[in-house]
Amino acid sequence: MTDKAQLAPPPEGQGFQLETHATEVGPGVEQQDCYFFKVRDLAEQAGMNPDAPLNLHRVQIAQRAGSHHMNIFRVRSIQGLDPAKGAVVRNQNGVGECFRSSNWADWPLVANSQIDGQLDWTFPDGVVNELGPDEWLMLQTHYVNATTQAMPEGAGLVRVNFWHLPQEQVTAQMGTLFATKQSIRVCASNPTPSYDGSCQFNSNQPVHIIGANGHFHSRGKKFDMYLWDGQSTEPPPVSDKFYTSEAWDEPPMLTSPDLDALVPEGGGVWYSCGYQWQMPAPSVGCDKLNELDKEGADDCCYTFGPIVEQNEHCNIFVYYYPKSDDINCF
CATH class of the missing domain: 2.60.120 (Jelly Rolls)
Known part of the structure; x- marks a missing residue:
């Protein structure tokens, strides 16, 4: 091999x-x-x-x-x-x-x-x-x-x-943006939820997104990223989508020259994660998920955390220029 x-x-x-x-x-x-x-x-x-x-x-x-x-x-x-x-x-x-x-x-x-x-x-x-x-x-x-x-x-x-x-x-410095949505819950009673998040560039000029990928675990079914004006509280139009993935284990990594998405001054990134609940592995079981659930809902929910078998994620990795700052949105 x-x-x-x-x-x-x-x-x-x-x-x-x-x-x-x-x-x-x-x-x-x-x-x-x-x-x-x-x-x-x-x-x-x-x-x-x-x-x-x-x-x-x-x-x-x-x-x-x-x-x-x-x-x-x-x-x-x-x-x-x-x-x-x-x-x-x-x-x-x-x-x-x-x-x-x-x-x-x-x-x-x-x-x-x-x-x-x-x-x-x-x-x-x-x-x-x-x-x-x-x-x-x-x-x-x-x-x-x-x-x-x-x-x-x-x-x-x-x-x-x-x-x-x-x-x-x-000729130019590159900056990065890392964001994670930590309020996610994928439950037996709500098996197909979707969660949105946003993260703003600290820039007084338009910036070019030249690299991006998303990350979730095996309940993840659809991951989208959009250009965002930095103000709207509604999801951007489909025409502003620059990234999509339906693969949780090897999501695509989009990079320049194929990716060059222009974000307006004061704007940022809007992202969306869609899920499908599934029965936990026998080694985990609903009892373990309920034990980990901070809301104590006893609803067999996958909540935010690092373990593939028992938790879920909704993270974005974005690379852009010209740099104003390196940005983290937790």
Whole structure:
């Protein structure tokens, strides 16, 4: 079997590679690990100037089958998840700091992938995401070997290449937007709910969306994103839709040059997640779902949380330029 995580690093001086450990994931296990990397250390190891920013212009991501997601964030406010406590935090089945989303509530998105195999994306000419030499990056990988997903290659592994663009070629900075709708409930009594959310760019000029994908779990059936004027409380018209997905396990990642959606000044993104309730796996059961339900409705509801088998998500990942800020909407 071909290892889908095979990925040669950039040539010396042109970028660097981030790599996780090979992680065995046993039957019935969901493994989520958080790896910390300092930009300066990665640059020095790759023969680059450790005191200069990395102008990220191309990203390559390779991961083995069984991956539920791979996200990379810039480290900001420190709570329980702290690079000073160790380079790797390895957690299973929802227990531990690497599963607590409050830890990265203000950590800007850098890159993400939800596909088995490889993603290779070069940004538009001159557009970069600048990473400072003293910044910490956190790479989070989630592998599932359970009812909804399997581990055909036995062990999870991720490699990521960040390619550098020389400073004299830079014309614009890229920003990112990460949003998550946490009030979702997919219940036996309301089996086909839909939830909407919105997130606004902090920009006084139009911006170009050049990358986007959505994320939910196996009850998810339809994920849409729209251009939003930043004011309306009603869903935008279908003509403003720029992303749609009906695949929960490998949702499409749209990138430039195929994606270039222009958001008006003061605008943002509107997103919608539609679901279909399903009987929980025997290993979970309605008793477990009712125990997790904070509303105590005793209605066999999937509520917000990180575990594929027992929770649901409604998250968006968006990349845009010119940058005004890196935006998180929780």
